[in-house]
Structures are given as C-alpha cells and as structure tokens.
Amino acid sequence: MNQDQSNIKSDINQNQSSIEITNMNMPSVYTGEKGGMKGINHEKIEKIIYETTKNSRIFKRREEDLAYLKQEVIALEKKLENFHKNEILYNQVTQLAKSRIEFLKEQRRFDKIWMHLDMDMFFAAVEIRDDPSLANIPIAVGGMAMISTSNYIARKYGVRSAMPGFIGLKLCPQLKFIEPHFHKYKEESHKIMEILEEYDPEIESMGLDEAYLDLTNYCKEKKIYSKEEIKELVINIKKKIFEKTKLTCSCGIACNKTLAKICSDYNKPDGFFFLDYEPKIIEEFIEKLSIRKIPFIGSKTESKLNLLNIYTCKDLMDRYVDLFYLGEESFDFYMKNCYGIGSYEHREIQDEKSISRSFSFKMNGDINYLRGILDNLTRRVLKNMERNKVNCKTVTVEVTNLTEKKTSKGKTINKGFQSGTLIFETAFDLLRDLLEKGVKIRMLRVKVSGLIKYEDEDEKGKRITSYFDNLKDAYKKQQEEKNVLMEIKEEKILNSKDINNNFKTNIKKDIKEKSKSKGKKKLSVPCADIFKLLQNMKTYSKSNNEKK
Numbered sequence: 001m002n003q004d005q006s007n008i009k010s011d012i013n014q015n016q017s018s019i020e021i022t023n024m025n026m027p028s029v030y031t032g033e034k035g036g037m038k039g040i041n042h043e044k045i046e047k048i049i050y051e052t053t054k055n056s057r058i059f060k061r062r063e064e065d066l067a068y069l070k071q072e073v074i075a076l077e078k079k080l081e082n083f084h085k086n087e088i089l090y091n092q093v094t095q096l097a098k099s100r101i102e103f104l105k106e107q108r109r110f111d112k113i114w115m116h117l118d119m120d121m122f123f124a125a126v127e128i129r130d131d132p133s134l135a136n137i138p139i140a141v142g143g144m145a146m147i148s149t150s151n152y153i154a155r156k157y158g159v160r161s162a163m164p165g166f167i168g169l170k171l172c173p174q175l176k177f178i179e180p181h182f183h184k185y186k187e188e189s190h191k192i193m194e195i196l197e198e199y200d201p202e203i204e205s206m207g208l209d210e211a212y213l214d215l216t217n218y219c220k221e222k223k224i225y226s227k228e229e230i231k232e233l234v235i236n237i238k239k240k241i242f243e244k245t246k247l248t249c250s251c252g253i254a255c256n257k258t259l260a261k262i263c264s265d266y267n268k269p270d271g272f273f274f275l276d277y278e279p280k281i282i283e284e285f286i287e288k289l290s291i292r293k294i295p296f297i298g299s300k301t302e303s304k305l306n307l308l309n310i311y312t313c314k315d316l317m318d319r320y321v322d323l324f325y326l327g328e329e330s331f332d333f334y335m336k337n338c339y340g341i342g343s344y345e346h347r348e349i350q351d352e353k354s355i356s357r358s359f360s361f362k363m364n365g366d367i368n369y370l371r372g373i374l375d376n377l378t379r380r381v382l383k384n385m386e387r388n389k390v391n392c393k394t395v396t397v398e399v400t401n402l403t404e405k406k407t408s409k410g411k412t413i414n415k416g417f418q419s420g421t422l423i424f425e426t427a428f429d430l431l432r433d434l435l436e437k438g439v440k441i442r443m444l445r446v447k448v449s450g451l452i453k454y455e456d457e458d459e460k461g462k463r464i465t466s467y468f469d470n471l472k473d474a475y476k477k478q479q480e481e482k483n484v485l486m487e488i489k490e491e492k493i494l495n496s497k498d499i500n501n502n503f504k505t506n507i508k509k510d511i512k513e514k515s516k517s518k519g520k521k522k523l524s525v526p527c528a529d530i531f532k533l534l535q536n537m538k539t540y541s542k543s544n545n546e547k548k
C-alpha cells in the first residue's frame with residue numbers, strides 16, 4: 001500500500017512540475033492515468049503534448065478555460081479567507097458539515113457483491129490476438145484524427161485512447177496504426193456478455209468492453225460466502241472469458257458499483273482486486289486515491305481542486321468544512337465518494353424515447369382551469385423538444401383521479417406533430433375525452449413519444465461555434481446564482497436562532513429580492529438546495545437544543 005501512496009505522491013509531483021513547464025495548471029486531458037501508464041514519464045509527455053498542441057484551437061480554448069478557472073478560484077479563496085475569519089459562522093458550518101457526513105455515512109451498505117469487469121486494451125488485444133506480429137510493437141487502433149485504444153507498449157510512451165493520432169505519433173514515432181474492425185469487437189463483446197449473463201442476467205454493459213455485475217444473488221444461490229470463495233469465482237469468470245476469446249480482463253470486487261469500478265483499474269492488466277467490506281479498510285483505500293480516480297471528476301474539476309490544494313481523497317476529507325461552505329451539492333458528491341457510498345443497484349432503464357411533464361394540484365374538474373395547466377405543460381414539453389431538436393408522432397395525456405387511479409389516452413399521427421398548436425389541440429381533445437362529466441382530477445401529465453430527430457444544417461454549424469460560448473455563459477450564470485444563494489445562507493446561518501416554519505417562505509422571498517437587486521427578472525435556485533439546507537438546519541438546531 002505504501003507503494004501506491006508513493007505512486008500518488010510522485011504523480012502529484014510530476015503534475016506540479018508539468019505546471020512549470022507548460023505554465024498550465026490544467027494537466028492535459030491526455031495525461032490522466034490509464035491502465036498500464038503507471039510510472040511513465042509524465043513530464044516528458046506533457047512537454048511533447050504542449051509543443052504539439054500549443055497553437056491549436058483546443059489548446060487556446062483550454063487556456064481560456066484555465067484563465068477563467070483561476071479567476072474563479074481566486075474568488076473562492078477570498079470567500080474562504082473571509083469565512084475562516086468569521087469564527088461563529090465557521091463553527092456553525094463545521095457542525096452542519098459534520099452532521100451531514102454522519103447522515104451520508106448511514107447510507108452505506110455492505111450487503112451487495114458488485115463486480116466491475118474491464119477488458120484489457122480491448123480493440124488492440126483483439127488485433128494482437130489475430131496478428132501476433134503486433135504483440136511486441138507499439139500499436140494504436142484508430143487513425144490520425146483519433147485513437148480508440150493503444151496497447152501497453154504504446155502506453156509507456158503516453159499514447160492513449162481518445163488522443164488524436166498525430167499527437168500519438170509525436171510521442172512515439174514508431175507507433176503503428178491499425179484500422180478498427182468493429183464487427184470483430186462486437187462479436188467478441190457478445191461472447192463475453194453471454195458468459196457474464198450467467199452470473200447476473202441484469203448485467204449492465206458500458207460500451208463493448210466493460211460491465212457491472214451484481215453477483216449478490218448468484219453468490220447466495222451457490223452459497224458463496226467467504227472472501228476466498230468470491231475470489232475463486234472471479235478467477236473462474238476470467239478463465240471462462242479467456243478460454244472463449246483468448247482475451248484477458250481485469251476485475252474489481254467491492255460493496256458498490258463505484259468502488260468496484262475503481263478496483264478494476266487497480267491491478268491491470270489481467271488482474272483483480274477485492275476490496276474488503278470493513279468501513280475502515282475502505283476509507284483507508286480511498287484516502288490514498290488521487291481525486292482523478294473518482295468517476296466524473298474530469299480534468300477541469302481536477303484542476304480546480306488542485307488550485308485549491310486538493311490532490312487526493314484524503315485532502316477532500318480534510319477540507320470538508322470548506323467544501324461544505326462552497327456548495328452542498330458537490331460536498332455531498334465528494335463525501336459520498338470519500339466514504340465509499342456509491343450506487344448499490346443497477347441503473348434504472350431510462351425512457352429516452354419520450355418527453356413528459358406533469359403537474360399535481362388540488363382536486364379540480366374545471367375545464368378552463370385544467371386548460372391553463374395543459375397549456376403550461378405543453379409549452380414546457382415543447383421547449384424540451386426544441387432543445388433536443390425532435391418532432392413527435394404520439395401525444396398522450398394522463399390524469400390521476402380521486403381514488404389515485406391513473407388513466408391515459410394517446411393519439412398518433414403518422415406524419416408526425418410539428419407544431420405546438422397541433423400538440424396542444426390534440427392534448428386538449430384527449431383531456432376532454434378523459435374527463436367524464438363531473439370527474440375531478442389531481443394530476444395531469446402531457447407526454448410526447450415516437451420522437452424523430454431533425455437537423456438543420458445551417459444551424460448545426462452555428463450551434464457548434466456558439467456552443468462553448470453558451471456553455472460558459474450558462475456556467476457564469478449558475479455561479480452568480482450560487483453566490484446569491486450562498487449570501488442568503490450566510491445570513492440565515494448567522495440568524496439560525498430564528499429558524500421557524502416560515503424559513504422556507506422567507507428564503508424564497510430573499511431570493512426574489514436578491515435577484516431583483518441584481519437586475520434579474522427571475523432567479524432559479526434549485527429547490528433541492530433549499531430543502532437540503534433546511535434539513536441540515538433542522539438537524540443542527542435539534543442537536544443544539546439537545547446540548548442546551
């Protein structure tokens with residue numbers, strides 16, 4: 001374990017020295033570690049990537065992003081400085097943060113056996129299997145524009161997936177490019193998934209070469225209880241896959257999906273790692289991880305946290321008060337990961353083929369009243385359709401009546417609905433059909449399905465160029481809104497004695513006023529934030545009262 005600790009340490013050092021070379025605090029997206037990239041010369045790689053990309057648009061954009069990020073971090077640091085000076089506030093926030101961590105910890109479960117399986121350099125491995133002459137040279141599946149997979153020899157040079165081929169060639173001039181053969185990869189993937197389905201019929205595959213398996217039921221059925229027995233099971237699964245495909249894979253076994261995924265990366269290639277179920281062992285394991293190992297922490301968030309002097313999960317854990325103060329949503333995300341709270345169930349199959357909006361209200365049967373709601377719901381559905389550039393073929397209206405019975409009715413037009421008026425008129429007709437005389441309802445839903453994507457070529461170009469600007473604007477706006485919310489929070493925390501049932505109303509009023517003073521018509525603050533805050537306030541005032 002000390003080995004890993006020193007690995008992370010040296011990673012950090014390497015990252016830091018690369019800052020000096022490139023004058024970029026944002027490590028290149030191409031240098032995050034992948035299987036087989038441990039101990040490689042990050043500094044040299046970063047330098048070559050810098051030389052190759054410094055005049056490109058991507059690089060300029062990253063520089064802009066970084067400048068923006070630095071500004072943001074300066075503001076955050078200023079905020080933290082003031083926060084640290086305010087002893088009362090600091091103590092109160094500490095209490096809240098502590099109770100939040102305790103609350104989160106209660107969500108930990110140890111009754112599931114999750115495995116994440118990841119094929120080793122999948123596309124490259126298939127190519128090498130079919131042409132052994134490729135085994136001892138650096139290869140990349142893909143082309144000059146993009147590399148899909150590289151083998152471990154190429155990775156030693158820093159060549160990795162999702163990297164443009166021309167950069168790969170700069171890093172490793174003797175790199176051999178192989179044209180991808182997707183039909184072959186699909187075929188192999190099918191064989192692998194078939195094997196895995198024996199162990200978990202609900203298997204969740206992520207692309208062709210990765211899958212999450214919930215082994216809990218299988219183990220119960222086969223009376224597999226001990227750690228040794230589970231290890232044996234995993235070795236057997238790996239063996240079966242190898243016999244069928246002559247390909248190797250790496251597995252991680254842990255109490256939840258997130259940890260299993262981190263573990264599958266731990267002993268790559270052709271290895272596996274079983275993470276014990278002891279909370280203490282789990283925490284010790286996570287502490288040592290670099291923050292980049294946490295799923296969904298990308299290069300931007302990593303840079304931002306690095307600028308705040310946070311490099312490892314231990315740093316995240318140590319800075320819990322600051323993180324809580326800076327935003328509860330990300331605080332929850334970080335702490336969940338640090339304390340080993342992940343998903344314990346298979347992802348729900350999402351209905352991406354429809355868009356719907358619903359509204360609940362006090363029992364009502366007045367058609368004019370309902371028409372107003374329907375109008376509003378249709379507008380919201382339309383907005384979403386526009387955003388996704390889709391037309392629909394079917395409109396459905398669903399209502400819930402007094403006895404909680406749901407009834408729905410739909411209409412399909414083969415040509416597809418293209419106008420908002422038509423969608424509304426159809427929905428209104430359907431609603432009238434659903435409402436027998438005198439029937440009252442308490443929920444109304446408008447759903448469109450049979451979605452067809454349309455693409456306006458002219459607009460497509462425009463959209464791409466304005467995409468990043470929009471993204472930045474949206475981000476700025478979001479930050480502003482967060483700041484307003486934070487100001488309100490501070491006041492409220494300071495006056496926490498006055499917390500009463502009117503708190504919610506007050507905070508909403510405050511938000512309105514604050515947004516007015518900022519010259520905005522309307523400010524949308526996520527309700528979840530307010531409720532979370534309220535919940536924390538309650539826990540806090542409760543524990544305070546108990547102390548008294």
Ligand SMILES: [Mg+2]
Binds near residue numbers: 119210
């Ligand atoms: Mg893989």
